[in-house]
Amino acid sequence: MAGEKFGLLASALAALALVGCAAMGTGDSSGAALDGVGPTAAKRFEAVRHSPPALRAFLYRMPKGADLHSHLTGAVYAETYLRLAAAQGLCFETGTKFLVLPTKAAPCGDTTGSPRPAAGVVIADPTLYPVALDALSTRDALPLSGYSLHDQFFSTFGRFAAADGAVGDLLAEVVDRAGRQGEQHIELMVSFQTRTAAGIGKSQPWTDDLPAMADRLIAAGLADVIPQARADIDAAESWMRSLLGCGTPAAKPGCAVSVRYLQQVSRTQGPGAVFAATLFNALLAVQEPRVVGLNFVAPEDNPTALADYDRHMRMIAETRRRFPGTNVALHAGELTLGLVPPEELRNHIRKAVEIAGATRIGHGVDLMLEDDPRGLLRGMAARKVAVEINLTSNDLILGVAGKEHPFPLYRVAGVPTVIATDDEGVSRIDLTHELQRAVTEFGLGYADLVGLARASLEHSFLPGGSLWEEGCGTAASDACRAVLERSEKARVQWRLEEALRRFEREVGEGKV
Structure with missing residues (x-):
C-alpha cells in the first residue's frame, strides 16, 4: 500500500511539472494565459464555439472543477420528485399543485378537484403530467400578471417538499x-x-x-x-x-x-x-x-x-x-x-x-x-x-x-x-x-474556462493547502510532495489537471 501511494504521488508530481504550478497565482480566473492549457483543445474549441450543438458536446466532455453553489433539493429534476412521490404514495393536489400526504379528509382520489395519486400522474395522465412538471420547476414557465418567474422559482420548493426527504x-x-x-x-x-x-x-x-x-x-x-x-x-x-x-x-x-x-x-x-x-x-x-x-x-x-x-x-x-x-x-x-x-x-x-x-x-x-x-x-x-x-x-x-x-x-x-x-x-x-x-x-475562450x-x-472549502502553493514547481520538490501528502484539496486539483491532459489527448485523437 505504501508503494502504491508513493507511485500515485510520483505521477501527480510529474503531472505538475507539465502543468506548471505558477499558473494559478492567486486563484484568479481573469482569463490571462495559463500554463497547461492544451493548444489542441483550444483550437478545437475555437472551431466549434459558433455552433451551439457542437459547443455543447465539447463542453460536456471538457473536465470541470467544482460546482460550489448548488441546493440539493433544487438540483433534482421534477421527474424524479414525481417518481419518488409515486413510490411514497403521495398525492398531487391539482388546485395548489403541491405534492401532499394523503389524509382521511383528503385521500388520493380520481375525482376532479381532489388530490390525485402521484402514481397516476406519473403513469397514466398525459394532461396532468406536464402540468405537474411545470409546477415543480420553471419548465415552460411564463411571467403572468401577478405571478412572476421569481415567484414561480421559489414556489417550487414548497411544492415538492413532501418528496424531498429521500x-x-x-x-x-x-x-x-x-x-x-x-x-x-x-x-x-x-x-x-x-x-x-x-x-x-x-x-x-x-x-x-x-x-x-x-x-x-x-x-x-x-x-x-x-x-x-x-x-x-x-x-x-x-x-x-x-x-x-x-x-x-x-x-x-x-x-x-x-x-x-x-x-x-x-x-x-x-x-x-x-x-x-x-x-x-x-x-x-x-x-x-x-x-x-x-x-x-x-x-x-x-x-x-x-x-x-x-x-x-x-x-x-x-x-x-x-x-x-x-x-x-x-x-x-x-x-x-x-x-x-x-x-x-x-x-x-x-x-x-x-x-x-x-x-x-x-x-x-x-x-x-x-x-x-x-x-x-x-x-x-x-x-x-x-x-x-x-x-x-x-x-x-x-x-x-x-x-x-x-x-x-x-x-x-x-x-x-x-x-x-x-x-x-x-x-x-x-x-x-x-x-x-x-x-x-461573454465571449470566454478555452483558457478562461x-x-x-x-x-x-x-476556492472550494476542501481541507488542506492548495496545489498551487509555493514549492510546487518541479517534480523533485519536497514541498510539493508534502502538499499532496497532507492536502485533500491538492489531490482533487491534481485530478483535474490529469483530466485536462487526458482531454487534450482525446481531442487530438478526434474523440471529442
Missing part, C-alpha cells in the same frame, strides 16, 4: 450528473437536522445580546442534535453509494466525485431559529468533516430577510468568533432594481464580506447598485472573496442577463469568479449549460 436518492441523481460532466467536486447546500436546531431556538426567549443568546442556545442542547445529523449523513451517503454501485465493477461516474456539504440556514425565520441553526451548523462542522461550512438561503427580498439582514450578519460574526474555522458562503446581492426599493440595494454584499466574513458570495448581482462599488471590488479582490456566478438563475429570478450582468466587472477587477448552477433541476439546466452561456454571452475550473477548486 436524501440518498437526491444525492445519487445530482452527484452522478456531476460525474457524467467531468466535475471533480461538488458542495451541496443541505439541511441535516437544522429544523430541530431551529426548534430549540424558537423555544428560547430572544435577546439581542448575541453572546448571551449564544450561550443560552448552546446550553439548551444544540450539541445533542449532532449525532443524529451525522447519522442522517451516513444513511444518505450509504444509500447514494448503493444506487450508484460504488465499489463495484458497475460503478457510475458519480462515485468519483468528491462531495461535501454546506448547512443551510433559512433567513425567513424568527431570530431565535436563525441564530440557533447558525450555531448548530458551525458546531456540526467542527465534528463532521463532510460538513465544510454554512450558508443563508431563501429569497433575499423576503420582508423578514430584509428587516433582519444586519442582525443576521452579526449572528454569523458571533458564530465565527466562537468557531473561528467556520467557512461561510453567503447569498448576497441576489437583488435588482424594481424587486426591492433602492435603499435595500446599498450594502448587502459589503456587509456579507466585512461583517459576516464570507469568503464566497453567491450571486452578487446588485454589485453596481451598492455604495462605492469600486471600493467594494477592490476589497473583495484583496481578500480573494470569490463570487459564485449563476447565469440562468439570475436570468429567471431577476431578469438579469448578458450585458446587464456584472460577471465581467468582477473579472476585470481581479475578483475570483466561478460558474455554478444554483438549482439545476428547478431551472432545467446543468453545469455544461451554464458554461455554454458564459461562452456565448480552464481558469474558471481551477478557480472553483481553489
